[in-house]
Amino acid sequence: MLGTAWDYQDHPDEFLDRLEALAGMGIAVCNPPDVVRWNADKRYLRELEERGVTTVPTLWLDDLNHADALEAMDDFACERIVVKRQVGAGGLGQHSFSRAQLPAEGWRMGRACMVQPFLSSVVEEGEYTFLFIDGAFSHGVLKRAAEGEYRIQSLYGGYECDFEPDAADLARAQSVVASLPFDRPLYCRIDMARLPSGDLAVMEAEMIEPYLYPQQGPELGKRMAEAILGRLG
Ligand SMILES: Nc1ncnc2c1ncn2[C@@H]1O[C@H](COP(=O)(O)OP(=O)(O)O)[C@@H](O)[C@H]1O
Ligand SMILES: [Mg+2]
Structure with a gap:
């Protein structure tokens, strides 16, 4: 399981080579190196858009x-x-x-x-996160930025609120997972923001080492354990 690889962006080739070497030794790597490689370069957003997903215009x-x-x-x-x-x-x-x-x-x-x-909605409304374990929706989080900030990360004072998505927003997030060019990653975080049209658009689909917001998803541990057992079985 990928852990706190929080500087991979500055050493992407080294990082990906290392994951591939582990997989080459017969070690089950989650998420697998091909998923990580695809996900490490945000140009994957273009591919999702070609597959009909609404993304933030870029x-x-x-x-x-x-x-x-x-x-x-x-x-x-x-x-x-x-x-x-x-x-x-x-x-x-x-x-x-x-x-x-x-x-x-x-x-x-x-x-x-x-x-x-x-997108002013990020400041006014927040950024929405949808966590998927083994392809199934687990829980949602609304992330808000600190006063005077627009980045919602805790590093910049951002904070989390409970969030129960309505059917339309959840369907949008689910359609992103369904549009991925591979099946059911072990864990996947879809981050979305609202466009002026009112539709949620993908800001990023994180499958490398996303923070999975366990406090907002009390069932997360059980779901992860079951998904891992399923893979090992
Ligand atoms: N188009 C945008 N409009 C407003 N805020 C944005 C926009 N893009 C990014 N942000 C803010 O910056 C943060 C980081 O951007 P993001 O695309 O999530 O990259 P990463 O998390 O990989 O660094 C977001 O969580 C959000 O708070
Ligand atoms: Mg982000």
Whole structure:
């Protein structure tokens, strides 16, 4: 089981080679290396979109500077954008720019990135998380950002609220899992945010080492144990 591999984004090849070596020794790795490889690069969002999933609108760039940030705002007809690494986690190396707060003239992102319109729902409403164990919905969490922040991670003061999804939102999350190009990962976390249209869109589908919010899912341990036993059996 992948544990606290919280710096894989800075050593992705080493990380993936190591997982493949373990699998090559006949060790059952969960989630398996092919799932992890697919999931380590957020361009998987493009593939999900091609499969009919609603994702947060995204531009994929090899790099980004001042002019690119302005152009992205024009393209999205928005005032504020979020720029993220294509291989990234935990909000690290992420930036938010607005027309009033642009990157400095000489600044560059310096790596492949993804650009999205800033969704105010993340601040006003929060980000929704749906946990799936062995393909089945386990529990939901609503994650809110601290006052003056937009990143919901606890590192930035974010906090969790209980959340019982309604049928429409749950169906959206389930359709994301059904659209994955492989069967039933042991654990999978679908993070979603609401678009101005009211529909939930995928922000990320995490299958590497997501925090699984055990406090919000008291049955999580039992479900994981059963899923692991099923695989070993
Ligand atoms: N388009 C967006 N609009 C508003 N907030 C965003 C947007 N994209 C990301 N965020 C905020 O930044 C956080 C980190 O981004 P995310 O895409 O989840 O990357 P990761 O968690 O892999 O670093 C999100 O949890 C959310 O709080
Ligand atoms: Mg995230």
